[in-house]
Amino acid sequence: MSSPSMPERGGPGLPQALRLVTEIPGPRSRALAARRSAAVARGVGATMPVYAYAAGGGILVDVDGNALIDFGSGIAVTGVGNAADEVVAAVREQVGRFTHTCFMVTPYEGYVAVCEALNRLTPGDHEKRSALFNSGAEAVENAVKIARSATGRDAVVVFEHAYHGRTNLTLAMTAKAMPYKAGFGPFAPEIHRMPLAYPYRWPTGPEHAGEQAATRVIEIIRDEIGAGAVAALVIEPIQGEGGFIVPGHGFLPRLAEFCAAEGILFVADEVQTGFARTGAMFACEHEGIVPDLIATAKGIAGGMPLSAVTGRAEIMDAPQVGGLGGTYGGNPVACAAALAAIELVESADLAGRARRIGELALPRLRALAARHDAVGDVRGRGAMLAVELVRGGGDDTPDPALTSAVAAACHRRGLIVLTAGTWNNVLRLLPPLVMPDELLLAGLDILSGAFAECAR
Template sequence: MSNKQGGPALPQERRLVTEIPGPKSRELLARKQAAVPPGIGTTLPVFVTQAGGGVVVDIDGNSLIDFGSGIAVTSVGNAAPRVVERVTKQVADFTHTCFMVTPYESYVEVCEKLNSLTPGDHEKRTFLVNSGAEAVENAVKVARLATGRQAVVVFDHGYHGRTLLTMTLTAKNMPYKQGFGPFAPEVYRVPLAYPFRWPTGPENCAEEAAAQAIDAITKQIGATNVAAVVIEPIAGEGGFIEPAKGFLPRIAEFCRENGIVFIADEVQTGFARTGRLFACEDEGVVPDIIATAKGIAGGLPLAAVTGRADLLDKVHAGGLGGTYGGNPLACEAALGVLETIESEDLVGKARRIGEIMLPRLKAMQERFDIIGDVRGRGAMIAIELVKPGTKEPNPEAVAEIVRRCHAEGLLVLTAGTYGNVLRFLPPLVMPQHLLEEGLGILEKALSA
């Protein structure tokens, strides 16, 4: 495969030939600022020309270690050979017909695969849309119609998207909600089991958080008014918060007891990212509906809603859809992604990444008292930074460490309700030497 396609031939090395960002990237950044509104932010303003394996290469010729995967999208690597091959063939055949006008087999095949791969052995249906937010919004639509109820329950620290409804479902005000109201009605927020910050300690977190959430639902909303509970199995933008063990199963059980649709937002956690195909599987939780996107199609816009047939079959003809939903190029990409995950054992590779990263980060926690918490599963790992000797969030330290990592050629992302979390989402195909080199750069930034 040529370097142009960013496959295995792309040298898997960190290489800095200019400062970061370099002169050509700075030139393009000036053009971006003149053409694109400032509301579209940029984490690291290097303009990419190639990417693959564990690196991104910029227009100045710098090769950076990628600990972001385009926010958990390029889990199988950028320009993964099976994805490239399938998309290249499809683009020559046809790019679009609209599945609702004249259908094509790849859409059906993606749906069949998701029906068989997602948790639970019940009969399922799947339909395809464009983005994670669209998938979550459609999941809520289905739940409301199927139950005849209106209320939707979400959790502290949750993030679900930027549309009107999903922005309402999202917990964090700045930057996602500030100034964009009024918000959608009948959305209620309850506590999440956040072990590091639970007032009575992590050992009480699951039981107390579940009791508080269920109490709020029954007393303040009424369980018989709730159409759906929407939750990320690991809170993404909220700071990679892994709910205390036992919390998710208890919430799912409460939903079952009260005819509430349990919707798992696996947009960031899905497709092998956490060392299982879906994060729900870690505690054997079977959602009624699961929303997926990001890692599903190797970088092409695709998302899916998969759920119990008895729920999805209730929606009338024409009640679901969208012009581009399940575009043929994206469907072929998704089939290439699923083949890659299986043939390269990326579920196992995600676990291996966690086995390398977690001990290294915990050793850093012993050394550096600004690391309050190390958490995550598989290749979805985070550290939460605090003021030394306290649990007070330390976003200033995060900003400085990110600046130092970027200058050294390591792309890292931030997260967290308090802006004090560094999150790590390396491609699942990243070579081990790059993973370890990236951790070394992080350690150097922490000690500085």
């Protein structure tokens, strides 16, 4: 589908500017959509009506030649940018040597080097071990396996609005029924859901959310489950699909203290928040949390499929030899990409860049809230930001219809945005960390225009 006007490749060399040459979607995207409907299972959804051709920096070029501003990053995956030169070079070099041996059959240095990097970067100065997998769901599921093996306990505590994946166990851990859980049960047992410190919707006000929610969680664990039965408490330090909810102040530290006192493993699901996305290498660092286990994926490898569990050595070493692994886990090409992406995150100070994105975006989003009372809440950290939409006029009832309309208006104007939230009423913004300031501000202008259109 290429043409002389299309870029030869993606990566940071792509012009970093919005360019619309057809309506959205254009004719080539519409043709591909027709092919998709005849070939791809209906259950596989799509946010945007366009088909990608090339991407880099903060721009995605579709098959019709439209250059769109990317506030999605493939759901927080391409923090270092799509087709980053360093990642591409590392992948090419590794592919030229070998693409697969299975680490459990013939090991290779790349897997070991990624584990060494994770052991160094994750919070805490204790001795650590890591194991590599393919997806965020695999990482979370293996964290639960490891926790159960290490503690000899079965119960797992999770939270309202949580999203942990699409396997049977992680669907049991995930809160949202539609579209994730409906029709796919029965789910794995011994999963116990707790209230979350959701500041915007806490009944007695945001200033009380952290303390009161933590107290309630601890009471439920002690009285209804039994602390001695709980292997792990698994939580996203900032919830992802649940609506980018930043838990109330003090909630995470108090739960971590309780877990330590009761022999419960504190597991941080940093699949979406990790690798500088929130302005720190890992989101749990914002509140000084040192997890027993941390699950990572998404931003780890610049777009290649890779995930990991990292944790205290004695916990990680609890499962029997052969109890962890998988045919593709820690694929050598993905490991090469991860080493290049991690080096870029550190050398380019992408955590600092994420903070800069937040500094530029949050005032714009708060000004948007001041103009539109349908904006109930603006929240997030670094380059993980969200706007929650409600009916307005003093009514904080979620408004998924308006959210969908604003997202669609953004898409027509060339801005990729995602929605989220238990009630589908949250716009989430996840720009690549390498997005230039001018492009970020242009995207925020489009968002403002979309609100103005839909408000009318």
